[in-house]
Amino acid sequence: xxxxxxxxxxxxxxxxxxxxxxxxxxxxxxxxxxxxxxxxxxxxxxxxxxxxxxxxxxxxxxxxxxxxxxxxxxxxxxxxxxxxxxxxxxxxxxxxxxxxxxxxxxxxxxxxxxxxxxxxxxxxxxxxxxxxxxxxxxxxxxxxxxxxxxxxxxxxxxxxxxxxxxxxxxxxxxxxxxxxxxxxxxxxxxxxxxxxxxxxxxxxxxxxxxxxxxxxxxxxxxxxxxxxxxxxxxxxxxxxxxxxxxxxxxxxxxxxxxxxxxxxxxxxxxxxxxxxxxxxxxxxxxxxxxxxxxxxxxxxxxxxxxxxxxxxxxxxxxxxxxxxxxxxxxxxxxxxxxxxxxxxxxxxxxxxxxxxxxxxxxxxxxxxxxxxxxxxxxxxxxxxxxxx
Amino acid sequence: xxxxxxxxxxxxxxxxxxxxxxxxxxxxxxxxxxxxxxxxxxxxxxxxxxxxxxxxxxxxxxxxxxxxxxxxxxxxxxxxxxxxxxxxxxxxxxxxxx
Numbered sequence: 001x002x003x004x005x006x007x008x009x010x011x012x013x014x015x016x017x018x019x020x021x022x023x024x025x026x027x028x029x030x031x032x033x034x035x036x037x038x039x040x041x042x043x044x045x046x047x048x049x050x051x052x053x054x055x056x057x058x059x060x061x062x063x064x065x066x067x068x069x070x071x072x073x074x075x076x077x078x079x080x081x082x083x084x085x086x087x088x089x090x091x092x093x094x095x096x097x098x099x100x101x102x103x104x105x106x107x108x109x110x111x112x113x114x115x116x117x118x119x120x121x122x123x124x125x126x127x128x129x130x131x132x133x134x135x136x137x138x139x140x141x142x143x144x145x146x147x148x149x150x151x152x153x154x155x156x157x158x159x160x161x162x163x164x165x166x167x168x169x170x171x172x173x174x175x176x177x178x179x180x181x182x183x184x185x186x187x188x189x190x191x192x193x194x195x196x197x198x199x200x201x202x203x204x205x206x207x208x209x210x211x212x213x214x215x216x217x218x219x220x221x222x223x224x225x226x227x228x229x230x231x232x233x234x235x236x237x238x239x240x241x242x243x244x245x246x247x248x249x250x251x252x253x254x255x256x257x258x259x260x261x262x263x264x265x266x267x268x269x270x271x272x273x274x275x276x277x278x279x280x281x282x283x284x285x286x287x288x289x290x291x292x293x294x295x296x297x298x299x300x301x302x303x304x305x306x307x308x309x310x311x312x313x314x315x316x317x318x319x320x321x322x323x324x325x326x327x328x329x330x331x332x333x334x335x336x337x338x339x340x341x342x343x344x345x346x347x348x349x350x351x352x353x354x355x356x357x358x359x360x361x362x363x364x365x366x367x368x369x370x371x372x373x374x375x376x377x378x379x380x381x382x383x384x385x386x387x388x
Numbered sequence: 389x390x391x392x393x394x395x396x397x398x399x400x401x402x403x404x405x406x407x408x409x410x411x412x413x414x415x416x417x418x419x420x421x422x423x424x425x426x427x428x429x430x431x432x433x434x435x436x437x438x439x440x441x442x443x444x445x446x447x448x449x450x451x452x453x454x455x456x457x458x459x460x461x462x463x464x465x466x467x468x469x470x471x472x473x474x475x476x477x478x479x480x481x482x483x484x485x486x
Contacts, residue, residue: 097405097406098405098406099404099405100405158404158405202409203409203410203411204407204408204409205407205408206405206406206407206408208406208407208408210406213396214396214397214402214406217397217398217399217402218399218402218405218406220399221399221402221404221405221406224399
């Protein structure tokens with residue numbers, strides 16, 4: 001039976017992890033992620049979850065412990081934000097190359113300096129080349145569903161998965177969330193021994209030196225694995241849908257069928273963007289929105305299909321790449337669309353850094369500028385709401 | 389022991405995550421190209437104390453059927469530890485190409 005309860009995005013993740021029956025959790029508290037691992041420690045202490053809970057001295061140790069535990073075949077979880085994710089940086093690359101199916105919730109928060117605990121996407125964008133699958137959610141329900149799916153995606157691809165959730169806006173927002181029976185979740189992601197794991201029963205060395213004769217081939221395995229994950233992510237979502245009646249595609253669109261201009265964005269601002277698009281459509285402006293749920297592997301074909309017929313797109317970055325040819329999401333979109341025979345004009349925006357709200361007027365400005373780009377061509381990146 | 393040079397494996401053949409699933413794979417690794425000098429043992433001076441055999445970090449010193457210590461040049465990276473550790477100074481490091 002499905003239970004409908006009021007919980008925060010963070011608690012939704014904790015419930016999903018508990019239902020996934022993880023074997024080990026290694027965590028270090030950091031705002032705004034803390035209540036995920038706090039709730040999980042409660043589940044373990046109460047005997048509701050039979051898992052080993054490791055309090056470590058840093059995020060670097062948290063992810064290192066997860067890699068080690070995962071190599072033995074354990075189902076592991078960790079959660080972090082911002083500086084914590086940055087501290088994990090070097091180990092993130094090992095997690096993907098050693099093919100450890102770790103699931104991590106990253107509650108998106110700005111990177112220092114100045115010190116800031118609020119939401120933007122700079123933490124995850126700085127780790128985009130670490131070889132992790134990245135999912136982006138927009139509500140507590142999505143956070144629950146994506147976390148459940150992530151364990152299956154991770155174990156079938158033997159790649160680590162990062163579930164990204166906007167700090168405070170999703171992580172601390174209490175919403176009604178539908179929780180399926182724990183038994184049903186466990187049928188969806190049964191615990192099973194992973195092959196090729198470290199064991200005392202046979203000789204097996206991992207994390208070995210990859211000299212120039214081998215590094216390239218070893219690295220390519222993880223590149224191939226993330227490419228091959230595309231159909232698997234779809235299949236797993238279909239399976240999830242048949243069991244729980246919810247489905248999430250790589251990209252989500254709103255009002256783009258007749259649109260001449262559309263915004264492309266990620267995370268919780270999809271809701272506000274839809275509201276404003278709706279208001280503008282009532283005034284006869286043909287605008288729409290595209291939201292990415294999967295950022296790695298980047299949904300190139302899905303985006304190209306969605307974009308057909310649209311004359312201009314505006315890419316909303318909530319992170320920057322100082323001195324770059326564009327900001328992270330802009331660069332991905334521009335590269336994905338570049339060799340389309342009739343590609344749209346692409347206007348870049350930066351908005352909502354360090355928790356700055358992106359308000360109705362900001363969206364109106366971005367839709368207007370994108371429509372203007374359709375007529376006159378795109379200009380330089382617009383830093384929305386920046387005071388001179 | 390003879391060094392077996394294996395054919396380099398392609399990415400599809402390497403165990404997932406670059407794991408080494410067979411023990412003793414280092415015997416397949418020839419380090420000849422690393423060396424700038426190699427040890428030469430003067431059997432006249434050698435007292436067969438075995439210090440070179442113990443010190444060599446790559447197990448490149450072997451004992452032949454006559455009980456003499458010999459260098460397996462495939463595994464010698466030319467570090468010179470054997471020469472340093474040789475009490476009767478029976479080992480000389482000779483520059484490669486001389």
